[in-house]
Amino acid sequence: MSEHDHDHDYDHETDRQVTEAQRAALKLANVDESERNAALNSIADAIREREDEILAANAEDVEAAEGMLERGEYTQALVDRLKLDEAKLEDIAGMVESVAEQDDPLGATLEARELDADLELYRVAVPIGVIATVFESRPDALVQIAALALKSGNAVILKGGSEASESNRILYEIIREATADLPAGWAQLIEAHEEVDRLLELDDKVDLVMPRGSSDFVSYIQDNTQIPVLGHTEGVCHVYVDSEADLEMAEDIAFDAKVQYPAVCNAVETLLVDEAVAADFLPGLVERYEKAGVELRGDETTREIVDVGAATDGDWRTEYGDLELSIKVVGDVYGAVEHVNENGSKHTESIVTEDTDAAETFMTGIDAASVFHNASTRFADGYRYGLGAEVGISTGKIHARGPVGLEGLTTYKYYLEGEGHLVASYSGEDAFPFSHRELDAEWTPGERSGE
Incomplete structure (x- = not known):
């Protein structure tokens, strides 16, 4: 078989999968909430029941990844993200159940307006349609994305990293079997790079692409498709310790933001400290970081206070994803804002201070999806936000921003309920006036509010 024929086979199979997903999406949009919730609970039950199979598949991925780590081709952070254990699987199952417990995002009336007597306009939440996701090594991402897509009535195309291929296959199989009563093909798994390239060409069938990865990776997706892209890029997150901070609190926050789980995108990568408190604050925190194995770098002023390595210009824009900081x-909060806006990735930033004016300056001046006051950056998470889970954290500004949960996977339709109304009645010298009166009403097919 020639290379051209091989690529053609990928194109044919990807076209088939996407077409099947498109057909399923039209049906899934009308599946009752109770059926969607029952399917989600079936997924959670199946994950628990098939724990041994999942862990066995994951062990194959981890073993292969550790070999790549020894050869210097993978990082320890990637291997850490890849690993599953019994506790993580229970968390994944619980996450699926928490998605089922969320309010139904579909059918909600977002706006209602009377245009004239018995002529009422409703804006109602509906699924986006077919969503394609390309994500990194964390196997739990596949389950999170599938669960949110199902709850929001969307069909989903899933493409995980090759390093998690065995884990992704068994998890996909479990999801597919647990949701056998739903429209066939609502979830699809693709694995080859060639399939992604073909997928990006299908802008007539795929409604949204959500890549999770580096800025370069997201840019590649954006440059190679006409499908709308909702990017989850790297997290170059900051904690700024203000001159009016409670230093004990600041130390705990800065430590948690780096050490609690350094391999994720909401971990802090740069610590900013006001010069007024740096000499008092840094020695104790640096000692605590070093005991936890954190490799530290600092600017010239920092190195005059504590013994750490020298930071380069590139460090200020680096997502380490590891025990590095x-x-x-x-000079002050304005200097912190300037540094963050120049070097951050618009993900998550935090200020520690007891000065409300400084907090307001930082929070309103920073261009990021999430900005915190006296809290660890690690709170930037769909589950912690009460969204049930997340498909990613959007660092853009269009459609959805920050942790993207169910609401971010919906769009809307306008429904107009009339009684034989004609546009001709609203034009010319004897035109009827529009009332354009806001209504406190929910859309019900064929009915009007009666207000």
């Missing part, structure tokens, strides 16, 4: 001393 850069430290910079700034």
Whole structure:
């Protein structure tokens, strides 16, 4: 078989899968909430029941990844993200159940307006349609994305990293079997790079692409498709310790934001410290970081206070995803805002201070999806936000921003309920006036509010 024929086979199979997903999406949009919730609970039960199979498949992925780590081709952070254990599987099952417990995002009336007597306009939440996701090594991402797609009535195309291929296959199989009563093909798994390239060409069938990865990866997706892209890029997150911070609180927050789980996108990568408190604050925190194995780098002022390595210009824009951190001393809150806006990735930023004016300056001045006051950046998470789960954290500004949950996977339709109304009645010298009166009403097919 020639290389051209091989690529053609990928194109044919991808076209088939996407077409099947498109047909399923039209049906899934009308599946009752109770059926969608029952399917989600079936997924959670099946994950628990097939724990041994999942862990066995995951062990194959981890073993292969550790070999790549020894050869310097993978990072320890990637291997850590890849690993599953009994506790993580229980968390995954619980996450699926929490998605089922969320309010139904479909059919909600977002706006209602009377245009004239018995002529009422409703804006109602509906699924986006077919969503394609390309994500990194965390196998739990596949389950999160599938669960949110199902709850929001969307068909989904799933493409995980090759390093998690065995884990992704068994999890996909479990999801497919647990949802056998739903429209066939609502979830599809693709694995080859060639399939992704073909997928990006199908803008007539795929409604949204959500890549999770580096800025370069997201840019590649954006440059190679006409499908709308909702990107989850890297997290170059900051904690700024203000001159009016409670330093004990600040130390705990800065430590948690880096050490609690350094491999994720909401972990802090740069610590900013006001020059007024740097000498008092840094020595104790640096000692605590070093005991936890954190490799530290600092600017010149920082290195005059504590013994750490020298930070380069590139460090200020680096997502380490590991036990590494850069430290910079700034003049005041305005210096912190300037540094973050110049070097951050618009993900999550935090200020520690007891000065409400400084907090307001930082929070309103920072361009990021999430900005916190006296809290660890690690709270930037769909589950912690009460969204049930997330398909990713959007660092853009269009459609959805920050952790993207169920609402971010819906769009809307306008429904107009009339009684034989004609546009001709609203034009010319004897035109009827529009009332354009806001209504407190929910859309019910064939009915009007009666207000």
